[in-house]
Amino acid sequence: MSQPVSPIREPLITGHxxxxxxxxxxxxxxxxxxxxxxxxxxxxxxxxxxxxxxxxWTFWVGIGSWNVNRTIGWGYDITNFVWWIGIGHAGTLISAILLLFRQKWRTGVNRAAEAMTIFAVMCAGLFPATHTGRPWFDFFMFPYPNTRGPLWVNFNSPLLWDLFAISTYFTVSLLFWYTGLVPDLA
Structure with a gap:
């Protein structure tokens, strides 16, 4: 195979x-x-x-294995939850800044940052489920009509507000990601 000879520079790959x-x-x-x-x-x-x-072990023993039976300010679950939400915020911030400054080269970076946000929010969504310690009771966090009388979710519970916040953040992140994909899908 003959190499094209450029008058400007040497070929990048030598050795035929x-x-x-x-x-x-x-x-x-x-x-x-x-x-x-x-x-x-x-x-x-x-x-x-x-x-x-x-x-x-957490599901078998309960969240007492995280040392939250004592009076401490924070447990492992809330710090990990906040860490994953922070990772998601970083991806959203990167995408938003590039969008606000109308950068032409932002497409690849936005895709990675938005995917990072979506996966971080999904990881954060695991923590309200594991925080209960008994995941088979997690359906009590969802407001749904039931036949057990006046049983409804406790709107004062931080777990319920975590569930609402995560689902809202996940929906907004998914829409932001999908909006960036629309020109490529057309």
Whole structure:
């Protein structure tokens, strides 16, 4: 295969390589698994297993295992909830600033920031469910008509307000993300 000769500069790829040779050079590092990759995968699987164990332990024992039976100001659940909401706010802030300044190059960054927001809000949405300690009772957080008499949700409960706030934030983030996708979908 002959290389085009430019009068301006030297070709970027030297050595008379074909497209197949270039593809092999680019792909070959990803095709072989190293020992460090296997160790990192095992460590990740171990941490995932520990997280699943902790979640099952929380559901089995209750949220007292988080040390919230004592009088403390904050528990692990609220700090993690606020952390995930903060990550979501960062994605929304990035998208909003780029939109306000009408940046032409914002499309790719907006997609990543809005996807980050949506996934962060979904992660934050897990915390009201795990905060109850008994996820099979989570349907009590949703206001729905029932046949159990005058049983209704407790509107003074912070869990219910977390549920409303997360669902509203998720809906707005999803609409903001979808609005950015409309030109690409057309």
């Amino acid at each position: 390589k074909t497209y197949h040779d270039i593809t092999e050079d680019l792909v070959s590092p990803t095709e072989k698994t190293t020992v460090s990759w296997a160790l990192a995968t095992m460590a990740s699987a171990l941490l995932l297993g520990y997280g699943v164990f902790c979640l099952i």
